[in-house]
Amino acid sequence: MSLETEVAKPGDTDAFWKAHDRDWRSELWNFRVVWHEQTHDLIAREDGEIAGALRLRIAASLGHVDALYVVPAHRLRGAGRALVTRAEELSNYYNCHKVTVPVFHEHAAQAFFLACGYAVEAVIPQHTFKLDVALLRKFLL
Ligand SMILES: CC(C)(COP(=O)(O)OP(=O)(O)OC[C@H]1O[C@@H](n2cnc3c(N)ncnc32)[C@H](O)[C@@H]1OP(=O)(O)O)[C@@H](O)C(=O)NCCC(=O)NCCS
Numbered sequence: 001m002s003l004e005t006e007v008a009k010p011g012d013t014d015a016f017w018k019a020h021d022r023d024w025r026s027e028l029w030n031f032r033v034v035w036h037e038q039t040h041d042l043i044a045r046e047d048g049e050i051a052g053a054l055r056l057r058i059a060a061s062l063g064h065v066d067a068l069y070v071v072p073a074h075r076l077r078g079a080g081r082a083l084v085t086r087a088e089e090l091s092n093y094y095n096c097h098k099v100t101v102p103v104f105h106e107h108a109a110q111a112f113f114l115a116c117g118y119a120v121e122a123v124i125p126q127h128t129f130k131l132d133v134a135l136l137r138k139f140l141l
Contacts, residue, residue: 054083063091065101105132
């Protein structure tokens, strides 16, 4: 038997993941469900200009903040909180009981989310870019 690995070319694994995406998640998490993910992009505008945006992913009744950025000139005027609030409303609409977000532990984003009512659920040492990551969450119910 010969076993080899290779770096796939773009698109080479599309059919494989289409066939097995649900299986690998179900086997890993021991949870046979129809896996369904959706992504929503939210925008905050100030005087018509985009002040910031948030990308929300909803999967298995949990909301995840995948990206949030308010451009520096528009900061500290409520755009970030307004985006997070909107993301929570949307998560609630899709029956999520919790929203989570990973941030750099004890830095600015953590202070922002704590001000938005989030709590630290866990701290994972040297997790992203070898930095400590705080997993923050807010229960919606
Ligand atoms: C974090 C970020 C989204 C905040 O956006 P913002 O529009 O300035 O935030 P808001 O004006 O809505 O502030 C909401 C609350 O958070 C607090 N806050 C915001 N930025 C803060 C900071 N850097 N340090 C401490 N608290 C902060 C505000 O004081 C406010 O609290 P208050 O109402 O009790 O006074 C923005 O600074 C940013 O895009 N940073 C870079 C990317 C990032 O870290 N994204 C988040 C992780 S996904």
